[in-house]
Amino acid sequence: MRSCVALLSFLMLAACLGRSPDATFYSLETVSAAQPLSLRKMTVAVNRAVVPSYLDKPQIVMRDSAGVELQISEYQRWGETLSSMISRVMADDLGLLLPNAQIRPQNFMPQTYQYYLTLEVNRMDGTWNKQAVLDVWWTISNNYNKVYKRGRSSLSAPMGKSYEEYVQIQSKLLAEAAAQIAESLAKLP
Numbered sequence: 001m002r003s004c005v006a007l008l009s010f011l012m013l014a015a016c017l018g019r020s021p022d023a024t025f026y027s028l029e030t031v032s033a034a035q036p037l038s039l040r041k042m043t044v045a046v047n048r049a050v051v052p053s054y055l056d057k058p059q060i061v062m063r064d065s066a067g068v069e070l071q072i073s074e075y076q077r078w079g080e081t082l083s084s085m086i087s088r089v090m091a092d093d094l095g096l097l098l099p100n101a102q103i104r105p106q107n108f109m110p111q112t113y114q115y116y117l118t119l120e121v122n123r124m125d126g127t128w129n130k131q132a133v134l135d136v137w138w139t140i141s142n143n144y145n146k147v148y149k150r151g152r153s154s155l156s157a158p159m160g161k162s163y164e165e166y167v168q169i170q171s172k173l174l175a176e177a178a179a180q181i182a183e184s185l186a187k188l189p
Contacts, residue, residue, distance in 0.1 A: 025079040026060065026167045030092040031175035037097045038186035042114050044094065044103040049086040049119040049136075056082065060163060063127045070125075076163045086119060086174065093178035098185060115148070115185065116141050126166050132159045134173035138181055140188065149184045153177035 054070060055061055058078055062071045078085060087105040094103045094117075106116070118139045126132035133156045140149045155173045159166055 021075050023075045023077050024163070025077050026163060027079040028085050028089045028167065028174060029171045030089055030096065031171050033093070033096040033175070033179070036099050037179070037182045039100045040098065040186060042098070042101045042185065042188075044091075044098075044101055044115045044117055044185065045106045045111075045113040046087045046091040046094070046103065047106045047116060047118045049083045049090070049121055051083050051086070051121045051124070055121065055124055060166070061125050062166070063125050065127060065130070067127060073163070082124070086121065086124075089171065089174055090117070090119060090178055090181075093175045094182055094185070097179060097182035101185070112143055114142065115188065116143065117181065124170065126159050126169070128159075128161045130159070131156045132166055132169040132173065134170060134177065136177055138177070140181070140184060148188050151180060151184060153180050 057072070058081075059072045059074060060076045060078060062073070063069065064071060084105070091103045091105045095101065118141070120137040120139075121135070122137065123133050123135040135152070135154045137150070137152050139147055139151075141147045153176070155176050157169050157173060159169050
């Protein structure tokens with residue numbers, strides 16, 4: 001009986017000392033533009049991006065090969081909230097395309113901008129060995145909520161089977177969306 005209790009105690013202790021895999025954290029990155037689209041001076045606030053609830057979590061979300069089942073990785077995570085990361089990287093990408101503009105993610109400091117950019121992400125995921133998808137509606141308005149331009153960037157790119165590659169591709173897709181938005185900003189009054 002004593003040996004069973006000792007063995008059971010040893011097994012329980014070993015189970016408590018076991019380690020789960022370490023989480024890996026990822027961040028979208030600013031992708032440098034080939035050349036500026038406009039040298040016009042303007043001020044733009046990038047509002048916090050609206051993301052669907054299936055993406056509003058720290059884990060990176062992928063889709064199965066049929067595209068209907070979501071795969072949520074417990075150990076592959078975003079380094080910050082996806083909505084704030086998208087806003088920050090979009091502001092940086094736009095800043096490269098419009099170098100004389102002051103473009104910042106919207107913050108709590110009271111400041112008035114000429115234009116406000118709102119991003120509504122419909123989809124931002126991928127399927128292994130197929131493609132990564134970024135689908136985002138965007139709206140450019142003024143501080144009185146007068147809408148100057150609405151658009152949609154539906155983008156995709158082939159991808160392999162690593163999370164690192166997935167994040168790099170999503171960064172490039174976000175930069176492509178920024179280029180579409182920058183073209184519209186450059187034409188506004």
